[in-house]
Amino acid sequence: MKQNKPAEPGEPTLDEFTIPHVAFAAAEHYAVHPQSDKGELIKHLRQEVETRYGRERGNTAGHSAALQAIQDADTRGLLEAVYGQGE
Numbered sequence: 001m002k003q004n005k006p007a008e009p010g011e012p013t014l015d016e017f018t019i020p021h022v023a024f025a026a027a028e029h030y031a032v033h034p035q036s037d038k039g040e041l042i043k044h045l046r047q048e049v050e051t052r053y054g055r056e057r058g059n060t061a062g063h064s065a066a067l068q069a070i071q072d073a074d075t076r077g078l079l080e081a082v083y084g085q086g087e
Contacts, residue, residue, distance in 0.1 A: 014052050014062030022073040026082040038079050045070045 012021050022045060029041050036044075049066045056062060073079055 011052070014049065014056050014059050014066045017049060017052065017062070017066035017069055019069050019073050019076070019078070022069050023078045023082065026073070026079050030082055038074075038083055041079060041083070042070060042074065 025045055025048065026041055029036070029044055033040070046067065049063065049070070052066070053059070053063045
């Protein structure tokens with residue numbers, strides 16, 4: 001997919017925003033904001049995706065896939081595992 005602007009150094013593009021990245025971003029978010037809950041985390045992750053989409057405006061497939069990766073990570077229990085809220 002053609003991108004309008006490159007990703008920030010060290011940040012994944014929308015195409016690289018996969019389930020493992022979501023899990024890593026969740027752990028990173030928890031390290032900085034240990035008092036936040038899963039809902040705040042999901043909101044933060046979606047904001048990250050929207051920020052990237054602002055830079056990669058033509059990458060609608062990557063945008064959809066990144067949002068799906070957040071949902072899939074949540075469905076698989078990865079977000080609860082990071083936050084210690086899993087069963």
